[in-house]
Amino acid sequence: MIKEMLGTAWLDKSNMPETGNQIRRRKGQEMRAGTRPYPKYPSKESRIADTSGMFDDDGNYVYPEGSGFNWMQKVDPDSKGYLPGGKVS
Numbered sequence: 055m056i057k058e059m060l061g062t063a064w065l066d067k068s069n070m071p072e073t074g075n076q077i078r079r080r081k082g083q084e085m086r087a088g089t090r091p092y093p094k095y096p097s098k099e100s101r102i103a104d105t106s107g108m109f110d111d112d113g114n115y116v117y118p119e120g121s122g123f124n125w126m127q128k129v130d131p132d133s134k135g136y137l138p139g140g141k142v143s
Contacts, residue, residue, distance in 0.1 A: 084090035101113040
């Protein structure tokens with residue numbers, strides 16, 4: 055009865071999609087085997103040398119002015135908010 059209700063949405067054993075854990079495991083095995091490149095992240099030294107203004111002298115990201123949101127305005131837009139400058143970024 056359920057199979058007739060679902061129709062084409064019914065999954066067969068031969069046509070099962072990969073779970074998130076299987077995808078993560080497969081990608082890790084492919085990287086170790088050399089068929090998939092490892093992700094490249096910028097080093098702290100390259101972030102410090104960056105002149106775009108996105109990073110400070112310590113290599114930490116500088117959030118733009120006015121970024122983030124006030125949590126109390128999200129929860130209750132009419133509230134005055136009891137956190138001074140309670141922005142979350």
